[in-house]
Amino acid sequence: MEQLINKRRMVWGGVCAVLACLVAIYVLPTLAAPEPDITAVIQSHPPITDANQTAVLAVNQLAHAQIADDTACRLCHSDTEENVVFPSGETVSAQIDLAVLANSAHGDAASDPVACSSCHQPINNYQQPHVPVSADTLREYELTQSANCQTCHVQPHITSHPGPESENPVACTDCHGSHDVLTVEEWQSGAGTEACTDCHVEQDVPIVEASQLTEIIQAGLFTQQVDNSYCLACHSQEGLTYTFPNGDTLNLTIDANALHDSVHGDGNSWQPLACTDCHEDVRFPHEPVTVESEREYNLQQYPLCGRCHETNYDHTLDDVHGAAIAEGELEAAVCTDCHGAHDTPIPNEPRERISYTCEQCHSTIFDEYATSVHGEALLSESNPDVPTCINCHGVHNISDPTTALFRIRSPQLCAECHADVELMEKYEISTDVFDTYVADFHGTTVTLFEHQDPNVETNKAVCYDCHGVHAIKAPDDPEAGIKANLLETCQQCHPDATANFPDSWTSHFKPSLQNNPLVYLVNLFYQIVIPATLGFFGFMVATDIYRRVRLRLRG
């Protein structure tokens, strides 16, 4: 940009410099600024962005191009006892402290010094001898001169001070001064607070939105830890958006009430979080956004959660979502996808919120779950006992459900509830289901694999192979229940099975005269025959030993 201007100056001189200046002032800031919709009351201080540095530079070059130097001004104004006298009778000293000017944001010490005539234009007014001031009063003069600031500082300024349209506007110079303008760094370090207190404390000027601003003013605008209301001064305004290079639009408006109602807000058991607790390095003016899309921005931001929620954050890095992101599947969930960023509610209140949260990404699986005996109870009556997604899959340590390990361990998962006598009594569900499964061929094999080779696939059925995964119905559901479809269920693994085959499964019943009587009778038979046979053998052996011992004793 600078090179370009220099080249053209060779040819077109100042005219083109003016054009370049206008481009720099009006076009570049709008490209860089993320908040085009902010309506500020007074426009003045520009955000320090690269584009703006260029803008200031351009103005400077313009000034220097026209005026050789300020020597003439300095000659008189550095040492004079003259006053400027306004028609109103007010006077102001014409003396300028050149040392202060030199150290100010616009002075020689700054990287881009501003010439006297840059602000005090048009130059003709300052020809020696100066013509009398046109303003009637000192205040009118200050307001007129403050308008000059906008020549360079076109960016909106975040303030609720009344602007030029007001009867009593606040001028730029009221806070920033004229020849002693503070640098951004000085403001950020807390200098300049007296400018606020001069009006609002010593001169007792009432503050219109006291609730928002009192603390800011008292604490200083640019203290190390800014107050939430400082951020919300802008971010509560409707329609605040940022458009990423890829076209994604991010809503920058923060619902202050939702923020305060969130788990991080007034209800936080620790203390309400300030914006800067998470956005700790964010200052105004903001650093430019470097990422291309909203998703990249979210991925860049969510590790902030880990600063407090370290354990859960670390778990997610290792879980199925973390692994997916590590593999480049950037749509996989991060903290804020499930919990929200600013409106984080209590994640399990009401209980169904959990499964609705998963639905955001896993909608088709949720739809199946919603029709299941578990899902129906959760969604219709907020049942406290049925599993939500996370009871089976885990929360921050969600494991890959497609592994052999997950499958082999899954019966334990079901047993957590279905072998719990107290819990199952409420619903009159048998707790024999797990024991009878483990006692059977399928369950025995799966349990052995679980103990010995948990990462090896087995073709023996686990609970969900028969009962379904997400769409689990009650066994006696007339349409989709397992009892109505037992043969088809068996045939999934035993394709040649015929009508009698399903009865080879004992249906989770312990053998009795009512259920599986043949099995019961066979067991009974051996319960009698084994002791009887062994008793006979044992008796015969015992008598034989008795005889031998007797013979030996007799000699």
Add this chain to the structure above:
Amino acid sequence: MTSTTQEVPHDEKQYPRFRTMARIEHAILMVSFTVLTITGLPQKYALQAWAEWMINVMGGIEFVRVIHRWAAIILVIGSIYHLFTSAYRFFVKRERMRMLPEKKDLQDVIQTIKHNLGFTDEAPKMAKFNFGEKVEYWAVVWGTAIMALTGFVLWNPIAATVLLPGQFIPAAKAAHGGEALLAVLSIVIWHMYNVHIKHFNPSMFTGMLPRHQMEEEHALELERLEAGGDPWPELALPVLHQRQRIFFIVAAVVGILLLAGLVWAFTFEQTAIETIPRVTREVFVPLSTPSP
């Protein structure tokens, strides 16, 4: 060395007891039964710590099942071999079926008990196979039949349920386990005591039994042999050869049929698919509009 050391003491004089084929049958039975026990009992008590340890040592449950089934095949082949040798002795040699239970066996049981308890000084005089051996033999016959049938059903549940009600499968499993326990414990108590603990009976390995054991357990047989009786009657060769020709033809035909039946039974069905098919699901299907 004097001549007395070369003479076998009277008590240790050996009498013929088992022919080679009987000892082969016993060896087959002994090996297959032991393997079936070692691989079978841990399956019956699969979740006991000792059983899990054994299964693990033997290479995991699926491999243990494979060994068990191979041992079962050997046991069944051994059983068929026994059927053939029995048939040979019955049809060709026309031997008496001395293993059949008799009324005398019951009397021997009672007299043995009386004798052991000291009610009588006279021990029963028993024939070639005494009551204890007959019990054991018929227990093996019965047990092997039960185990083979229920084992077939468990091996081929789909084929079995074409004819049988489904409940026969878990019932077969119960019977297979119960019968196994009965057999193993019987062997441990009865067989171990009688041929290893009481005294070592070498006849299944040497074919011969010393006189003092003959006297105690087979007094009648001892008398018969000492009276000059043949241990096994020999036939005139022409008769033998004629019967053998018929027998071997029939045996070959039946044997081939049985072998075919065996292969058929052991490869009868593919009970289940090898691997559970993977279901591919689209996991990431975000809602178009977020729900509350």
